[in-house]
Amino acid sequence: MSFTLSATDVKNLREATGAGMMDCKAALTEAEGDFEKAIEILRKKGQKLSVKRADRDAKEGVVIAMVNPEKTRGIIVKLSSETDFVSKNEDFINTTKKMAEIALKNFPADLESLKALPYEGSVSIENKTTDLVAAIGEKIELTNYERLEAPQVEYYIHMGNKAGVLIGLSKAGDQYSDAGRDAAMQVAAMKPVALDKGDVDATIIAKEIEIGKEQARAEGKPEAMLEKIAMGKLEKFYKENTLLNQQFVKDGGHTISSYLKSIDKDLTIIGFKHVMLG
DSSP, X not given: OOSOOOHHHHXXXXXXXXXXXXXXXXXXXXXXXXXXXXXXXXXXXXXXHHHHTTTSOOOEEEEEEEEOTTSSEEEEEEXXXXXXXXXXXXXXXXXXXXXXXXXXXXXXXXHHHHHHSEEETTEEHHHHHHHHHHHHOSOOEEEEEEEEXXXXXXXXXXXXXXEEEEEEESXXXXXXXXXXXHXXXXXXXXXXXXXXGGGSOHHHHHHHHHHHHHHHHHTTOOHHHHHHHHHHHHHHHHHHHBGGGSBOTTOTTOBHHHHHHHHOTTOOEEEEEEEEOO
């Protein structure tokens, strides 16, 4: 060995990467004391571990939603893990928050663009995620990134960072903040599939019509009536599954749309984003 491996070197590498003490020692030995090369060795180990665990489920994790000070932009990120033991770790939560802050500051167009952004120094967000795999020893993935722009964006994080919601309002003003948050909580609770009737995917509509026909057929309804009955069931589907038409959880006398109009006749939601664990 042409170099002297000190405890300080191992400690510094561990602090820089979060990897285990023995892993850091082995990496420094293999790298013959080259700190940057040792980091790369650990990263490669993490990449191999990611591949090895590719078939594992990462259904736990942390979801963070946040908006900029002007409330004109919002983002959601989800960093997934295999166990809730990891997702409840303060360092893991703080890492996810930092990734969210980077996302909000740079507002990249998509997930791959977010992964390419620098996390710290020359380490990208994607490399940081790989470092976590090496350090923690389970499947860690940055699986979701959503963004939203609107005159006013409100957000909600469901208990324990298990879900995040963004709501884009059509008008801006402090007087609309509570309504926006109410709508965001509605999304977390009722999980709408779309904003309004016209936003529902055509394949979902076709499936619901077919289900409606089959149900009516099973009830012995005449074939000539099946289409009409199915369309009636589709209207019920819209009321239950599109945000603006859902019954407001906090006041059953209102839909979300009528609740917003009771605050301001021109107030509505122009978009929403919802990310959950699982």
